[in-house]
Amino acid sequence: ELGYYDGDTWIALNSSFPKYTHATMHLSLIPISGRFAVTANADDQIRIWLKSSGSYDKCKSSERATLTVTESGKAVQTDLLPFGTYVVENLTTGETTTQKITSYGAIVPVEFQNSIAPPITAYKITFTADDGKVPTGGVYNVLDEDGNQVYRFSPTNGEAVIPNLESGKKYTVQEIMSPDGYIADKETYTFTVDTQKLVISYHLISVTTTASTTVTSTTTTTTTSDAEKRSITYELYDQTEKTLLSSGDYDTNTKKVELPSDWTPDSRYWLVLEERVVKPDGMISSATKEYVILHRDGTWERYQESNSVLYGDVNLDGKVDISDAVLLNKAASGMVTLNDQAAKNADCNDNGELGADDAVVLLQFLVHVENSLPVKN
Template sequence: MKKSIICAAAILAAGAISCNMAFSYASGSTAFPPITALAAEAATGNLIVNISGVKTLSGVTITVTGNGNTYTAVTDAKGQAIFSKLPVNDAAGNAITYTIQETIPDGYMAASAMTTTISAGATVIASIPNTEKTYTIAIDCKDYKTDSITPSGDAVLNGGSYTVYHDDVAYGTYSIGADGKLCEFTLHGKEYEGKWEVQMDTAPVGYYLTGEKQELGYYDGDTWIALNSSFPKYTHATMHLSLIPISGRFAVTANADDQIRIWLKSSGSYDKCKSSERATLTVTESGKAVQTDLLPFGTYVVENLTTGETTTQKITSYGAIVPVEFQNSIAPPITAYKITFTADNGKVPTGGVYNVLDENGNQVYRFSPTNGEAVIPNLENGKTYMIQEIMSPDGYTAEKETYTFTVGDKNLVISYRSISGTTTVSTTGTSTTTTTTTTTTSNTVTTERSVTYELYDSSGTILLTSGKYDESTKKIELPASWTPNRYYLLVLKERIVKPDEMISAAIKDYVLLHSDGTWESYQGISAVLYGDVNLDGNVDISDAVLLNKAIAGTVTLNDQARQNADCNANGELGADDTIALLHFLVHLVNTLPAEN
């Protein structure tokens, strides 16, 4: 009996699942019921996760993983997520390592994952601190022409000020430093959302005050990143503002063919000057020379290399044309000269056409007298000129065909004799031979004139150089290659208005030629160059200045200029067109018309 009890105890101690044993007793004894041993319950523990640092503690999802299992819980108002009865050991009896992770709250930095183990019957407390995400915005300025912090000309990059706006409310006002930096500020969480803009309040010395708000953003390669859209992808961004330098031109008055040299004085000499800050000019026959390229703000030396004269002038306002006159080179003073016409019958001759020639035989003026008088403008005092008759007044013949006079002497008087019957008068012009036949019969005047003209096709090939031209019917000779509905360039060397009125100078016109030789102006070849408001073939800040004036109603644009000024192609002129043009000039957009 003692041996059997020891065996049962040993089996129970060994953790046997169950053991049914029957004990034998002497006759008359009672049997005991079977004894069963139960399995030990798996050991567990608890985990409490606390979060901190966020404005709203509740609703944050916490994930716990371990031993191939995943458990989730959501934080309560106190920021706690509770995980109860998590297994302590795996099947092999090893302690389970649990990984704790947080679903990152919007606007916060990612927290590092945590690990822990749990003891049987114990409660482990884990804490997750959260850090609010911040974004650093840096704004710097650079010269639009040099594309760096190096100023153009005598301009000074620092000193101007800008205001940054968030949803149309001023966020802060900042000044440009000597290093070109405007400001740097930090946004927390989702403060980047909304509309961010910047506006120049005062321009640095030598730069143009645009006054227009522009959106804050930057280029990531060729992609424009707006601060209010995609900035959360970045923790730091530097945005660049381009300053447009004040620039202008010099208009020089001197003798024809004088050689002019212009350079920025602060550079020390023409040779040391940057190519963008100097210019050379040749004075034309008109006595004028105007730069083609703009020079930046500053003081310039203007030299007349032909005469040795030197002067200094400043460019201080945008788009300025600064006049420069060299006193020793300016042509003699000009004046006007009066000519009087008389007739032997006491009446005032009407009509007639005359050329004024200088001493070299060059035509300087053409006129038709009015009420027996003519005033010739822009003649040099003391110089001798010749009057050449091209066409006599109706019913009169001149004493002679040419007259000479010297400006400053007494006025010239040209006398005519009245005629009757039929008289033929032949006169010769200076550049083309012209025959005029005038027949007076019952007050009827018939005029024919051979007019020199040129006709080109659309490719610029000359087709005709002369022919009969009838002003009353506007007919010309058709070229052999004439094609209907095709435009041509017609250049009339002389255009007859009427026998008793002026004959105009040469005109050029794009025309449609009809089968009978008549023509009409062709309006279909104008092309739109968006942004070219002043119609000079270029798109620059002077176009933006003119566009602003047009929008303000201080200037009126012609049809072509209005088409070019519609920089967003919406059919209307407004502030949006100015913004589009300025964005194009500073490369915020790369094509015109700009969309939206």
């Protein structure tokens, strides 16, 4: 069906376009997705994800969303979602329900039964230093009981507030980098929400207090001088950047890492290596992030993107389906930016440019108007 959009209304035409040829034309081939409208309390945090994916973390970015309810008590998911059954989670009240999306552009209303059951709360952490000053800066991760990263923060004016934590649950604060000129008493701190107040203490690094007497570390360290220590740790993430391993010791001789429990031979992982050099007058920290393939013995090699092009595979999952069309539409409208390989795959008309024409060609391919990609001219 061909038609045009006059700014307010979609007008469908079944034959010709005599006086509308100056208008922007749109090609609508198949209904591809829908939208949600959630009713809950103001400021409630809502997660939406495709049930068949198994969990929110396993979903593609095009199959999930996180919303904040406005003062009106509503939140509308505007990005297009594929057809299917969705889990709708109210992270603030703990309520969960399911809802199907079966029509294009539909706003599917979801209303929760209860409104007062808040297991989610904020938690304040205080930072102190032995020189009496208020430490500011540094980087910390907050991990849940399963080791998943739920928050990352930097303290400001000696304090940090961690939102959306579940009452009664145990969490771990993991130091990634201390404020300049300081070293924390230890690298990890465990706390339970509502049962204790967490205080993280720092020691000032000075010419009279060397790193060898103040730092306590579980990492592999190499002494480079009497007043200098060097250590390397690593973190491992999956392709969605979910934390798999953290605070691992990295041996520069064997260059091995621990394999995650769900390791598979050809899967790609993010490996972050952080090197710290602690000196009497301060600490130098640097990190590298590599996309790697892990081998069975724990060694790794950098992942090399293939130079070949799989036209239509915009999300780089090895197949061409409707989720690629959704992502390509977003890229063509400037909502997202594709990396080099994804941009090559998205050029479905092989003209060296990314645009709406590529999205049209991909939709034609998905409904078998075209039988192969790319479609030139």
